Amino acid sequence: MPTVKETIEFLNKFDENDIIATTIWFVEDVLSLKPELTDNQAEGILESAHDNFDANLGINWDSLEHEISKIKTNGE
Numbered sequence: 001m002p003t004v005k006e007t008i009e010f011l012n013k014f015d016e017n018d019i020i021a022t023t024i025w026f027v028e029d030v031l032s033l034k035p036e037l038t039d040n041q042a043e044g045i046l047e048s049a050h051d052n053f054d055a056n057l058g059i060n061w062d063s064l065e066h067e068i069s070k071i072k073t074n075g076e
Contacts, residue, residue, distance in 0.1 A: 025049070025059060033061070034068050041071060 002010070011019065030042035037045070045067040052067075053059045 030064055033065060
């Protein structure tokens with residue numbers, strides 16, 4: 001997963017009319033759903049959501065909750 005700095009550098013290469021990004025997800029978003037997770041677990045959830053998202057649906061609160069439920073199920 002690219003760092004925030006890498007993402008900003010990448011996006012700065014484009015004209016503002018050439019791209020659309022509607023949502024940026026943060027560790028804090030994941031922790032707001034399940035505060036007892038560690039930062040590392042929340043990062044893993046974001047990575048998994050990114051790797052497994054359905055392009056027709058994108059990443060949303062439901063998909064983050066689904067990724068959280070997979071961690072609980074796996075006992076992590």
